[in-house]
Amino acid sequence: MSFKEWFVKRSPLPEMWREHMAEYYAPKNFNIFYYAGSLLLLMVVLQFLSGFLVMAHYIPTARDAYDSVYGIMYDVHYGWLMQYMHVDGVSLIFILLYIHMARGMLYGSYRSPREIVWIIGYTTYLAFMAEAFFGYILPYSNLSYWAGTVITSLFKSIPFIGHWVTTLVRGGAGMSGDTLGRFTALHVTVVFLVIVGLIVFHILYLHKVGSNNPDGIEIKANKGPDGHPVDGIPFHPYYSVKDLFGFGVWLTIFAAIIFYAPTFHHIFLERTMSTPANPLKSLPDVTPPWYLSPFYAMLRAIPNKNGGIILMVVAVLFPFVLPWLDKNPVKSTRYRPITRIMLIIFFINFFVLAYLGEQPPLPKYFFPERLGAAIYVAFFVLLPLVSKFEPTRTPPARVRFRAH
Amino acid sequence: MSDETQDNKHAPNVTRRRFLTALVTVSGAAVAGTIVVPMVKSLDPTAAAAALATTTIDLNPIEPGMQMVALWQEKPVIVVNRTPEMLATLDETAQKGLLKDPNCNVPQQPPYCKNKYRSRVPEWYVGIKICNHLCCIPHYRPKKASVAPWWLGGFHCPCHGSMYDLSARVIKGSPAPHNMAVPEYDIDMEKKSVVVTKMYPLAHLC
Numbered sequence: 323m324s325f326k327e328w329f330v331k332r333s334p335l336p337e338m339w340r341e342h343m344a345e346y347y348a349p350k351n352f353n354i355f356y357y358a359g360s361l362l363l364l365m366v367v368l369q370f371l372s373g374f375l376v377m378a379h380y381i382p383t384a385r386d387a388y389d390s391v392y393g394i395m396y397d398v399h400y401g402w403l404m405q406y407m408h409v410d411g412v413s414l415i416f417i418l419l420y421i422h423m424a425r426g427m428l429y430g431s432y433r434s435p436r437e438i439v440w441i442i443g444y445t446t447y448l449a450f451m452a453e454a455f456f457g458y459i460l461p462y463s464n465l466s467y468w469a470g471t472v473i474t475s476l477f478k479s480i481p482f483i484g485h486w487v488t489t490l491v492r493g494g495a496g497m498s499g500d501t502l503g504r505f506t507a508l509h510v511t512v513v514f515l516v517i518v519g520l521i522v523f524h525i526l527y528l529h530k531v532g533s534n535n536p537d538g539i540e541i542k543a544n545k546g547p548d549g550h551p552v553d554g555i556p557f558h559p560y561y562s563v564k565d566l567f568g569f570g571v572w573l574t575i576f577a578a579i580i581f582y583a584p585t586f587h588h589i590f591l592e593r594t595m596s597t598p599a600n601p602l603k604s605l606p607d608v609t610p611p612w613y614l615s616p617f618y619a620m621l622r623a624i625p626n627k628n629g630g631i632i633l634m635v636v637a638v639l640f641p642f643v644l645p646w647l648d649k650n651p652v653k654s655t656r657y658r659p660i661t662r663i664m665l666i667i668f669f670i671n672f673f674v675l676a677y678l679g680e681q682p683p684l685p686k687y688f689f690p691e692r693l694g695a696a697i698y699v700a701f702f703v704l705l706p707l708v709s710k711f712e713p714t715r716t717p718p719a720r721v722r723f724r725a726h
Numbered sequence: 727m728s729d730e731t732q733d734n735k736h737a738p739n740v741t742r743r744r745f746l747t748a749l750v751t752v753s754g755a756a757v758a759g760t761i762v763v764p765m766v767k768s769l770d771p772t773a774a775a776a777a778l779a780t781t782t783i784d785l786n787p788i789e790p791g792m793q794m795v796a797l798w799q800e801k802p803v804i805v806v807n808r809t810p811e812m813l814a815t816l817d818e819t820a821q822k823g824l825l826k827d828p829n830c831n832v833p834q835q836p837p838y839c840k841n842k843y844r845s846r847v848p849e850w851y852v853g854i855k856i857c858n859h860l861c862c863i864p865h866y867r868p869k870k871a872s873v874a875p876w877w878l879g880g881f882h883c884p885c886h887g888s889m890y891d892l893s894a895r896v897i898k899g900s901p902a903p904h905n906m907a908v909p910e911y912d913i914d915m916e917k918k919s920v921v922v923t924k925m926y927p928l929a930h931l932c
Contacts, residue, residue, distance in 0.1 A: 375768050397773040400764035566750070573757065 333423060339558075342529055347554030348561055349535035351723040355425035358418045360565035361572050365415045366521065372407040373510070380460065382506040384499030387462035388598040395674040406584040407576075412454050413590040416613035419447050420672075427644070428663055430653025437645035439527045444641050446520040449513060451614060456509035458595075462502060465592055467599035468608050471611065478507045487636045496601065527722075537721045538654025544720065553706025553721045607682045616672050620698065622683060623691040633695060640702045647702060650709040656716040660708055664701060671697040740749050750879060750897040785850065785918040793866050798922045801931075802863060803909065804855040805920060812868065812892050813849070815878040819891040826896050827905055833928040834858075835908035844905070846913050852920055853894050854931065856907055857883040859902035861932035864890065881906070907931050 330336050379398050381390040412505040423443070426432050432440035459470045474491050479485040493500030532542055532551075541551035555561070585591040589612050594605050610618045617634050624630040655662035675694040681687050773796070779797040783805055788794050788804065791804040794902075806812075830840050838846055845851050857864050862885035865871050871906040873882045873889065880897070881890040889897040894906035907929035911922045 371765065375765055378769060379772065393772065393774055397775075397777075399767040399770050399772070401768055401772075403764050404768050566754075 336404065337537075341564065342525070343558040344556055345550075346529055346557040347541070347551050347558050348553045349537075349541045349551075349721055350533050350553055350560075351537060351721040352561070353532075353536055355421060355428075355536075357565065357568040357572070358422035358425060360561075361523070361568060362415065362418045362422060364569055364572070365411055365418065366517070369411045369415070369515075371410060372404045372411065373514075375404045376401070377510060378406055380506075381503050382460065382499075384462065384502060384599070387460065387502055391461040399505055403580065406580045408457075410576070410579050410584060410586070411589050412457065413586065413611070413613065414579075415450060415479075416454070419450060420613075423447065423641075424665075424669055425667075426534075428655050428662070429536050430538045430648070430655070432482055432645045433538075433648060433653045434645065435512060435531045436534060438529070439531065440476055440526060441642060442520055442524045442527060446517060446524060448638070449517045449520060452518060453509060453513045454611065454613070455662070456505045456513060460502065460506045461595060462599045463595045464597045464600050464603065464605055465594035465608075467497055467601065468605050469610065470501060472608055474501075476631055479628050487627055497599075511558045535655070535721055536654060537656060537717055538652065539717050539719075539721060541637070541721065575670075606650055609680045609682075612680060615677075616694075616698075617677035619675040619677075619679035619691045620695040622679070623688070623695040625688075635697075640699070644702070644705075647705045648709045649706055650712065652714045654717065657717050658709075659715075660712040661705075664704070664708065667697065668701045671701075691724065728923070748782070750784055769770050770789075779924060781922045783852075783920045785920060789804060790849075791868065793868075793921075796922075798854075799925070800908070802855040804851070804866065806851040806866070806892070808843075808851055808875055808892060813843065816891060816893050819878055819880075821894070824897050825891065826898055826900075826903075828895060830895070830905060832904050834905045835929065836910050836926045839908050842893060844895070844908055846911070847915060850913060851893060852908065852911050852913070852922070854907045856906065856932050857881075857885065857888050857902055858896060858906055858930065858932055859883065859886055859888045859900070860863070860905045862886070863908075864888065868870070868892065904930055 376394055376425040379390060379394045379401065381387060391405070394405050396402075398404070426440060426443070455469075455473060459466045470492075474488055477488040477491060480487055489495065491501075491504075492498070493504055526669070532540075532554075544552050546552045579586060579590075590610070592609075609615060617637055618639050621630040621634040624633050644688065648660070650658060652658055655665060671694055674690070675698065678687055678691050678694060756757035779799060781796055781803065783794070783796045783803070784849055785805065785807070788805060788807045790807050790809045793804055795802045795804050798801075802882075819825055822921045824889065827834075828842070830844060833840075835844050837912055842852065843851065855863055855866075862883050864881040864883040866876065868879045869877075871877050872879075877889075879892050883889070883900075883902070887900045888900035890900075890902075890906060891897060894908075896902045896905050908926065909922050909929075910924050910926050911920055913920050
């Protein structure tokens with residue numbers, strides 16, 4: 323008996339390889355949007371590596387945190403590279419998350435039987451938000467300090483126990499070194515592990531029901547004599563090789579950003595990150611990072627403290643029920659022109675809200691912010707009605723695919 | 727067009743595939759290498775740690791026969807102001823054949839300290855006070871017969887009993903293989919100060 327036979331007999335890995343790679347049949351008509359998933363996986367691995375290496379030099383105390391981050395930038399060999407990889411990686415992850423979610427919305431990937439895949443995926447997005455939030459508290463710059471103060475203040479709106487929860491989260495009456503300690507712990511252990519676990523479940527649940535495709539039709543409904551979908555191709559080697567190509571292109575973009583525009587015009591890394599925390603001096607304007615600012619714009623849109631927070635929470639939670647708001651038998655918006663237009667308006671509106679959330683809190687922005695919030699909510703409210711009555715084209719019986 | 731006719735039309739070109747696979751493997755390894763090197767490098771001592779590399783020791787408070795220990799790069803550096811009597815013991819230990827390496831042939835010290843004093847200036851011994859055996863810190867025992875009846879003064883390690891003379895040359899019968907290490911240093915007898923600059927790269931600390 324060779325070593326290979328001896329090992330294979332005892333190992334679950336060959337079976338897992340077949341189930342999830344070599345014999346996982348994916349639709350053959352994937353387009354460019356389908357790179358986002360594998361790229362996210364790559365980015366999480368890179369965040370883990372760069373995060374581990376900056377953590378090796380980071381000191382989570384109120385007195386030393388800020389200087390230790392500058393130490394990473396100036397004193398650690400290639401520390402600037404690890405730091406920028408970690409900082410810019412966050413923005414790239416959110417770009418990919420938004421592409422990935424927009425893809426799912428365009429082609430109806432959240433629809434039956436993939437509701438759980440969607441819910442796990444959206445939960446992962448929320449976990450990434452938490453991870454990003456804890457992450458940008460850690461340098462303990464003045465932005466970190468005030469962002470932490472503002473976000474932890476949100477808990478005060480919880481009825482009855484709000485103040486207790488806020489104190490618990492902060493580890494004191496206000497932001498302090500104690501907050502930094504628990505946020506560091508959360509950032510590197512709990513939230514990170516939750517993200518990894520959710521990603522594993524996201525993939526397992528996806529592989530149980532199979533991937534959707536741009537035409538939104540089930541390839542499993544049409545199986546060949548070998549029992550495999552006629553319109554499916556094995557993930558390995560077809561899509562693994564394709565994804566490898568995507569890695570190459572994406573890493574080139576990533577490297578170009580790190581080397582030539584690490585702050586990306588102060589969008590990926592805000593100017594206010596470069597002054598140390600000062601409890602006596604608020605920032606000129608407190609704006610969240612670009613990937614959270616759409617929700618922040620909605621928070622500001624309502625001139626009532628609890629009202630704004632409720633709108634923001636509702637806006638964040640709405641996508642969870644998306645699978646049940648869409649009533650149309652056709653999944654892909656390729657065959658649903660009205661929903662497609664609604665979606666495109668929704669996406670544009672989301673980025674307009676992101677822009678508005680970055681602006682100073684001036685009255686001239688209140689109207690656009692309220693309009694943006696209304697469009698955001700209107701999409702979810704109108705979807706059940708529109709999807710029920712909209713005219714659709716008949717999707718094809720087989721996926722549309724032209725060999726290269 | 728069915729899949730079969732497609733396959734016939736594009737019969738796999740094996741040589742081309744092998745070349746492309748090799749190309750991807752090599753360029754992939756190059757990319758991995760370029761990022762792994764900075765990643766591993768980032769765990770090297772930082773520039774800030776390197777900036778703490780030198781220590782200046784003021785010799786003025788150290789009276790003849792006295793010693794002082796200073797912290798240099800997280801290591802104790804001992805400076806001994808040796809009296810003429812103490813310097814005389816150095817010849818005695820060598821003549822009695824007590825030493826493993828009386829002429830300091832093993833490069834445990836910079837070339838300018840390769841003498842029986844193991845120092846730039848005979849009176850002033852500057853060395854790292856770490857036992858060459860397993861990194862313990864030996865005790866300074868200058869008094870005669872303080873460790874054994876034949877003891878002429880030197881260093882005695884509390885961990886495994888290694889013994890050294892007053893130039894930190896290891897005495898036969900000790901588990902330590904070599905003399906204690908001497909770092910690179912500059913001594914300014916006018917200002918009476920020593921600057922410990924860096925570890926002598928050939929020296930074996932422990």
